[in-house]
Amino acid sequence: xxxxxPQPAVPPRPEAPPPPPPAPVPAGWxxxxxDHPFGLQTLPYxxxxxxxxxxxxxxxxxxxxxxxxxxxTAALLPEHAALFADGTLDGLLGTGPETWARVxxxxxxxxxxxxxxxxxxxxxxxxxxxxxxxxxxVADYVDFxxxxxxxxxxxxxxxxxxxxxxxxWRHMPIGYHGRAGTxxxxxxxxxxxRGQRRAPDDAISHGPSRRLDxxxxxxxxxxxxxxxxxxxxxxxxxxxxxxxxLVNDWSARDLQAWEYVPLGPFLGKSFATSVSPWIVPLAAxxxxxxxxxxxxxxxxPYLDDSAPGADQPWxxxxxxxxxxxxxxxxxxxxxxxxxxxxxxxxxxxxNGARLRAGDLFASGTVSxxxxxxxxxxxxxxWNGAEPLKLPDGSERTFxxxxxxxxxxxSAPGPGGARIGFGEVxxxxxxxxxxxxxxxxxxx
Amino acid sequence: xxxxxPQPAVPPRPEAPPPPPPAPVPAGWxxxxxDHPFGLQTLPYxxxxxxxxxxxxxxxxxxxxxxxxxxxTAALLPEHAALFADGTLDGLLGTGPETWARVxxxxxxxxxxxxxxxxxxxxxxxxxxxxxxxxxxVADYVDFxxxxxxxxxxxxxxxxxxxxxxxxWRHMPIGYHGRAGTxxxxxxxxxxxRGQRRAPDDAISHGPSRRLDxxxxxxxxxxxxxxxxxxxxxxxxxxxxxxxxLVNDWSARDLQAWEYVPLGPFLGKSFATSVSPWIVPLAAxxxxxxxxxxxxxxxxPYLDDSAPGADQPWxxxxxxxxxxxxxxxxxxxxxxxxxxxxxxxxxxxxNGARLRAGDLFASGTVSxxxxxxxxxxxxxxWNGAEPLKLPDGSERTFxxxxxxxxxxxSAPGPGGARIGFGEVxxxxxxxxxxxxxxxxxxx
Numbered sequence: 113x114x115x116x117x118p119q120p121a122v123p124p125r126p127e128a129p130p131p132p133p134p135a136p137v138p139a140g141w142x143x144x145x146x147d148h149p150f151g152l153q154t155l156p157y158x159x160x161x162x163x164x165x166x167x168x169x170x171x172x173x174x175x176x177x178x179x180x181x182x183x184x185t186a187a188l189l190p191e192h193a194a195l196f197a198d199g200t201l202d203g204l205l206g207t208g209p210e211t212w213a214r215v216x217x218x219x220x221x222x223x224x225x226x227x228x229x230x231x232x233x234x235x236x237x238x239x240x241x242x243x244x245x246x247x248x249x250v251a252d253y254v255d256f257x258x259x260x261x262x263x264x265x266x267x268x269x270x271x272x273x274x275x276x277x278x279x280x281w282r283h284m285p286i287g288y289h290g291r292a293g294t295x296x297x298x299x300x301x302x303x304x305x306r307g308q309r310r311a312p313d314d315a316i317s318h319g320p321s322r323r324l325d326x327x328x329x330x331x332x333x334x335x336x337x338x339x340x341x342x343x344x345x346x347x348x349x350x351x352x353x354x355x356x357x358l359v360n361d362w363s364a365r366d367l368q369a370w371e372y373v374p375l376g377p378f379l380g381k382s383f384a385t386s387v388s389p390w391i392v393p394l395a396a397x398x399x400x401x402x403x404x405x406x407x408x409x410x411x412x413p414y415l416d417d418s419a420p421g422a423d424q425p426w427x428x429x430x431x432x433x434x435x436x437x438x439x440x441x442x443x444x445x446x447x448x449x450x451x452x453x454x455x456x457x458x459x460x461x462x463n464g465a466r467l468r469a470g471d472l473f474a475s476g477t478v479s480x481x482x483x484x485x486x487x488x489x490x491x492x493x494w495n496g497a498e499p500l501k502l503p504d505g506s507e508r509t510f511x512x513x514x515x516x517x518x519x520x521x522s523a524p525g526p527g528g529a530r531i532g533f534g535e536v537x538x539x540x541x542x543x544x545x546x547x548x549x550x551x552x553x554x555x
Numbered sequence: 556x557x558x559x560x561p562q563p564a565v566p567p568r569p570e571a572p573p574p575p576p577p578a579p580v581p582a583g584w585x586x587x588x589x590d591h592p593f594g595l596q597t598l599p600y601x602x603x604x605x606x607x608x609x610x611x612x613x614x615x616x617x618x619x620x621x622x623x624x625x626x627x628t629a630a631l632l633p634e635h636a637a638l639f640a641d642g643t644l645d646g647l648l649g650t651g652p653e654t655w656a657r658v659x660x661x662x663x664x665x666x667x668x669x670x671x672x673x674x675x676x677x678x679x680x681x682x683x684x685x686x687x688x689x690x691x692x693v694a695d696y697v698d699f700x701x702x703x704x705x706x707x708x709x710x711x712x713x714x715x716x717x718x719x720x721x722x723x724w725r726h727m728p729i730g731y732h733g734r735a736g737t738x739x740x741x742x743x744x745x746x747x748x749r750g751q752r753r754a755p756d757d758a759i760s761h762g763p764s765r766r767l768d769x770x771x772x773x774x775x776x777x778x779x780x781x782x783x784x785x786x787x788x789x790x791x792x793x794x795x796x797x798x799x800x801l802v803n804d805w806s807a808r809d810l811q812a813w814e815y816v817p818l819g820p821f822l823g824k825s826f827a828t829s830v831s832p833w834i835v836p837l838a839a840x841x842x843x844x845x846x847x848x849x850x851x852x853x854x855x856p857y858l859d860d861s862a863p864g865a866d867q868p869w870x871x872x873x874x875x876x877x878x879x880x881x882x883x884x885x886x887x888x889x890x891x892x893x894x895x896x897x898x899x900x901x902x903x904x905x906n907g908a909r910l911r912a913g914d915l916f917a918s919g920t921v922s923x924x925x926x927x928x929x930x931x932x933x934x935x936x937w938n939g940a941e942p943l944k945l946p947d948g949s950e951r952t953f954x955x956x957x958x959x960x961x962x963x964x965s966a967p968g969p970g971g972a973r974i975g976f977g978e979v980x981x982x983x984x985x986x987x988x989x990x991x992x993x994x995x996x997x998x
Contacts, residue, residue: 292735303784465826
């Protein structure tokens with residue numbers, strides 16, 4: 113048994129090691145611009161079809177093109193081609209970091225070495241012609257609540273007068289399981305959900321949500337699985353996290369508020385969760401790693417990342433941007449997240465729960481301390497009390513039918529380059545007509 | 556929009572139609588005893604291996620034998636053999652009620668008609684030689700909280716002084732998503748989980764749970780999937796629910812109590828959920844259907860099953876038995892559950908969330924009004940205040956290492972026969988030693 117309280121004060125965190133000297137990013141034979149977010153420093157994976165071929169293929173985004181990795185490995189990396197045959201990332205995810213590194217190195221070589229050009233060039237599809245698919249089969253989906261600013265804002269809004277953070281919040285990354293079956297790829301329209309809500313006069317009704325919201329989050333895709341009963345210590349997280357994507361965890365605040373005590377969010381979240389089509393390998397984010405913020409109290413040992421040399425830093429310096437109908441409404445900073453992805457994974461598995469390839473865990477809404485860094489409308493409009501003014505003269509408290517939300521992000525890469533994440537995009541469609549119950553059996 | 560409040564009083568529920576006259580259950584050429592719970596009236600499906608053949612096969616339990624359905628369909632029902640080729644129920648689940656009925660009728664015929672005996676008899680495996688496997692790939696797992704007695708008991712224990720039921724409880728089936736990846740088949744040992752808990756003096760520690768519990772539940776296995784955006788009305792539930800199993804939703808009460816506000820249960824539940832190996836088709840439970848209890852207030856229309864003729868009754872008269880180390884400690888009655896499975900499914904999909912073949916939803920702990928009908932130790936021992944005395948002279952507040960929990964059930968079948976559910980069994984193993992973090996990188 114280990115005890116957290118009382119604990120010594122948090123020691124000053126040692127300085128992170130100096131970053132490696134900038135290395136120029138090769139332009140490859142495509143002649144990619146040094147500032148392209150999908151340059152050779154990024155090489156994110158996805159799944160796509162094309163108008164002339166409905167068969168799903170694994171792709172790697174490079175510049176304005178998508179490399180057909182299913183075809184390329186069949187031609188150039190036959191020992192790993194079976195991993196990509198079904199056109200999803202499922203096979204690759206389950207292998208582990210050695211294979212991930214081997215495939216990434218091979219793809220890089222194909223795009224740099226002129227000797228591969230004749231083989232590879234015909235396998236490049238214009239990005240505009242590649243229709244993204246959900247890149248992997250989502251096994252379990254866990255959503256955390258790891259931003260102190262977001263949790264504080266929600267606590268102030270939903271439980272005014274009390275301590276905005278619940279007593280457990282600084283002791284563990286709070287999270288819950290979401291619905292894996294309704295994770296959808298960017299571009300999928302989101303139909304306004306129906307559900308129960310309680311009016312201020314306590315009347316209970318059922319109908320289309322009136323308080324539909326977005327949540328700007330960062331998602332982590334688990335690759336290498338674990339055995340039941342084997343927690344993942346902080347130092348092992350990078351052997352299990354394959355990559356990073358963007359997440360919009362759509363939320364119906366009126367449904368959520370009425371249902372969530374005592375068992376947590378359910379229908380207020382389970383209608384849709386959108387993810388970006390391109391999974392950025394963790395290997396691409398070496399230059400984005402930053403020290404996490406200090407924590408008080410010092411976390412229990414299984415969550416304590418302040419020990420010198422125990423781990424490389426797991427804060428990630430991602431700059432998010434949220435746009436509503438083309439107007440930037442927020443720029444949430446991911447770097448300061450209170451609980452890191454490694455801590456989230458260590459906590460998620462601390463009870464022995466096994467990981468499967470395709471498990472997805474998300475950070476929870478990312479919010480910074482400034483108003484224009486809040487990652488959800490309930491925060492931006494302070495639960496509707498302070499409508500958000502858009503440059504087109506309109507106002508928003510919550511999302512209207514037809515609204516389109518786009519979340520993008522980038523992170524520092526080598527040699528001054530940026531790592532792009534693409535975008536997660538979704539438009540709100542009106543609620544469907546209420547289903548008419550079919551007639552009962554005769555009699 | 557539909558409004559619930561104010562609503563007219565609940566009208567008296569019409570009498571359920573009289574049960575069909577008893578039909579004798581055929582003994583088949585196996586000569587099955589009329590009172591065998593796995594007679595031809597039951598025919599539950601599972602997945603198994605045998606010591607001499609590690610390849611998974613779909614099985615149907617009949618008497619003291621298991622019919623190898625993968626082999627039998629290959630020989631006798633070739634048009635559906637592909638559904639069973641992988642040795643799981645995944646293929647069959649996804650088809651729908653017409654195919655479910657066709658296969659069930661075929662299996663019945665094979666076991667009744669002497670003409671099939673020569674083909675089928677060699678495909679019967681002694682039940683003792685069939686090693687059960689998880690019968691289907693669990694897609695999403697949802698756990699409800701549908702027993703009024705259980706929810707009331709938990710409210711009294713965890714929130715003394717207040718109203719034991721939260722204000723939403725009588726308006727909707729409260730539920731949450733659990734971890735699909737840690738659903739295990741009966742017989743799998745359950746390692747005591749580690750986790751965070753808060754002591755009465757507010758000290759936070761991490762270690763093996765001291766309040767490990769069982770929860771006796773009934774699970775519903777979804778077969779036919781739905782499209783996103785299409786709720787399942789009450790009358791359609793039987794087109795989507797393939798069958799019924801028993802569930803032990805193991806719970807670490809100390810972890811759960813510390814973590815669950817505000818986002819619900821997480822690590823206190825996610826370490827293991829055990830299911831029985833045999834899925835009893837809904838088609839076998841026609842004689843077990845009973846009227847659900849009256850509800851006040853009357854539920855909103857999408858949950859209202861009191862309209863005459865709108866639906867056949869969805870209460871199910873299952874008698875559960877919970878044994879601890881061989882001693883019966885509880886007999887929870889399922890028939891009186893406040894929210895039925897059809898209501899749970901209608902609610903789960905009311906926001907448009909799609910269903911996938913393999914979705915599992917469970918009732919939540921089944922507890923009756925009597926003390927010896929409580930479906931969990933936290934209720935039986937009233938949170939440890941009233942230790943449960945076992946006939947061997949020992950006492951239990953929560954589970955000890957080595958304890959074995961077995962949940963069984965049966966339901967009325969045709970002609971006075973009973974429908975058996977088999978059992979879900981699990982033994983508690985001691986917590987594993989705390990993982991020692993590997994040494995950090997040099998420097």
